Amino acid sequence: MRRTRFAPSPTGFIHVGNLRTAIYTYLIARGDKNGKFILRIEDTDRERFVEGAVEVIYETLKQCNLTYDEGPDVGGDYGPYIQSERKNSYKKYALELVEKEEAYYCFCTLERLQNLREEAQNKKENFIYDGCCKSLSKAEIANKINSGIPYVIRQKTPEDNVTTFKCEVYGQISINNSEIEDQILIKSDGYPTYNFANVIDDNLMKITHVVRGNEYLTSTPKYTLLYKALGFVEPTYVHLPHVVKEGGKKLSKREGDAYFSDFVKKGYLPTAIVNYVALLGWSPEGKKEILSLSELEKQFSIKRINKSPAVFDIQKLNWVNSQYLKKMDDIEFSKLCLPYLIEGGIDINNQEWTNKFCLLFKDRLSSISEITKYYQQFLAEFILEEEAAAFLKENDCGEVIKVFKGKLSAIETWNSENIKTALNETGIETKVKGKLLFMPMRIATTGMLHGPDLPRSLELIDKDEVLRRIEKC
RNA sequence: GGCCCGUUGGAGAAGUGGCUUAACUCACAUGCCUUUCACGCAUGCAUUCACGGGUUCAAAUCCCGUACGGGUCACCA
Numbered sequence: 345m346r347r348t349r350f351a352p353s354p355t356g357f358i359h360v361g362n363l364r365t366a367i368y369t370y371l372i373a374r375g376d377k378n379g380k381f382i383l384r385i386e387d388t389d390r391e392r393f394v395e396g397a398v399e400v401i402y403e404t405l406k407q408c409n410l411t412y413d414e415g416p417d418v419g420g421d422y423g424p425y426i427q428s429e430r431k432n433s434y435k436k437y438a439l440e441l442v443e444k445e446e447a448y449y450c451f452c453t454l455e456r457l458q459n460l461r462e463e464a465q466n467k468k469e470n471f472i473y474d475g476c477c478k479s480l481s482k483a484e485i486a487n488k489i490n491s492g493i494p495y496v497i498r499q500k501t502p503e504d505n506v507t508t509f510k511c512e513v514y515g516q517i518s519i520n521n522s523e524i525e526d527q528i529l530i531k532s533d534g535y536p537t538y539n540f541a542n543v544i545d546d547n548l549m550k551i552t553h554v555v556r557g558n559e560y561l562t563s564t565p566k567y568t569l570l571y572k573a574l575g576f577v578e579p580t581y582v583h584l585p586h587v588v589k590e591g592g593k594k595l596s597k598r599e600g601d602a603y604f605s606d607f608v609k610k611g612y613l614p615t616a617i618v619n620y621v622a623l624l625g626w627s628p629e630g631k632k633e634i635l636s637l638s639e640l641e642k643q644f645s646i647k648r649i650n651k652s653p654a655v656f657d658i659q660k661l662n663w664v665n666s667q668y669l670k671k672m673d674d675i676e677f678s679k680l681c682l683p684y685l686i687e688g689g690i691d692i693n694n695q696e697w698t699n700k701f702c703l704l705f706k707d708r709l710s711s712i713s714e715i716t717k718y719y720q721q722f723l724a725e726f727i728l729e730e731e732a733a734a735f736l737k738e739n740d741c742g743e744v745i746k747v748f749k750g751k752l753s754a755i756e757t758w759n760s761e762n763i764k765t766a767l768n769e770t771g772i773e774t775k776v777k778g779k780l781l782f783m784p785m786r787i788a789t790t791g792m793l794h795g796p797d798l799p800r801s802l803e804l805i806d807k808d809e810v811l812r813r814i815e816k817c
Numbered sequence: 818g819g820c821c822c823g824u825u826g827g828a829g830a831a832g833u834g835g836c837u838u839a840a841c842u843c844a845c846a847u848g849c850c851u852u853u854c855a856c857g858c859a860u861g862c863a864u865u866c867a868c869g870g871g872u873u874c875a876a877a878u879c880c881c882g883u884a885c886g887g888g889u890c891a892c893c894a
Binding site: 457465469517531535537538562586620626630632648653657662707767771777778781792793797 | 831
């Protein structure tokens with residue numbers, strides 16, 4: 345039975361790459377009928393602690409429908425699921441390794457290590473801990489401990505040979521043991537290092553698949569060595585390629601393209617984001633790419649995960665999101681628009697008007713936040729676009745505009761049907777067709793070359809305002 | 818710098834020795850549709866798989882080297 349875990353640090357934000365890890369981790373668990381997806385919070389770094397950050401993680405997973413079977417707020421048989429609450433369970437494993445002579449006490453000071461490191465750097469050599477404390481006698485060790493000298497516990501790395509592990513994505517990888525430092529298991533403050541805690545926790549929680557970014561590829565041999573020394577069964581590793589932006593650069597906080605919440609704020613639907621992000625580094629077998637979470641659950645396979653970094657492409661996200669918006673229920677869609685309208689300072693008191701306004705754009709938006717842009721463009725104020733002005737100049741539009749104006753001013757009940765009639769009659773009367781008919785009318789009333797259905801648009805603007813605009817042309 | 822990983826069109830990718838004269842999706846271009854725009858539909862867009870060499874009757878697919886990109890080298894997670 346598969347058991348996977350998503351183990352984020354509570355930093356206050358969920359990075360897009362992190363979200364993808366969560367999605368794949370979830371999908372791998374769901375690929376097994378009895379699989380379990382577990383949330384574990386890795387909060388051992390008190391200095392980086394951020395208020396409310398754990399809640400952000402809960403909230404994000406909820407928004408994305410990545411429901412977990414075990415976790416801090418839902419319980420489970422393998423808790424606690426917050427690492428800081430597990431702090432005391434690690435040291436005994438380290439001591440066990442000391443007992444077996446797989447690990448040893450190290451009393452080297454930070455200064456000594458720092459000096460060695462600098463020395464090595466000056467000689468342009470790689471620094472690896474020299475194992476100075478490895479050969480201390482039992483008496484010496486007892487002595488130092490008793491006199492209160494701080495110590496760490498390090499694992500002994502075998503002196504020769506190579507360590508080999510297998511990753512489901514990258515295949516078999518071997519690293520010379522001479523490259524691997526005697527890693528610290530327990531820090532001088534008594535707490536475990538991240539890698540050590542991870543191995544212990546994953547084992548205690550019976551995790552079968554470890555899914556993480558490929559930045560762990562080079563430290564995985566250390567994990568392998570630990571599993572071996574502890575006599576634990578090694579889990580299946582799934583390392584994921586990075587998500588980057590064009591040119592291989594990292595997604596950045598400053599440019600607002602790094603966090604899940606950035607995209608939600610911009611009006612992308614969580615379901616669409618999940619769908620799109622799942623496509624970064626993995627591809628479905630068929631040609632259908634719009635896939636709900638349950639469809640992803642059925643189709644996902646580790647085999648189809650790619651090795652090379654994936655570029656986050658906002659254009660494709662736009663397309664995916666627009667597909668979801670189009671499929672959405674009208675009422676639900678309008679509701680989603682409201683916060684953006686309010687933020688844009690748009691009066692939403694007239695419910696009927698607001699509804700019509702929102703639906704006018706339902707099939708045209710790539711993200712909901714764009715709706716205010718459209719409002720500014722052609723409802724709030726009349727701005728004649730450059731290209732539109734050029735069109736008026738290059739074509740003979742005067743007659744059409746004049747007739748259209750007459751038809752509009754004759755309308756008694758200002759609604760889209762009557763406006764459409766006025767529009768049709770203008771065509772009949774002037775005998776103008778196609779572009780030359782529509783464009784002058786569109787430009788004279790909205791100032792733009794492109795836009796949503798004209799009658800439905802004009803209905804939402806005052807009759808007087810529309811006539812005033814035509815006057816100007 | 819050592820070690821590890823990667824490199825198929827603008828982007829996501831399929832492809833694991835012959836079925837590939839390299840799928841599919843986004844973007845882009847053109848056309849059709851709608852008396853406009855958008856939607857939708859159709860067509861086009863890599864003679865070639867970073868480069869060089871090798872193995873083979875046959876290579877994007879296997880091997881070696883080079884270049885470029887990324888990761889990693891903490892008492893951080």
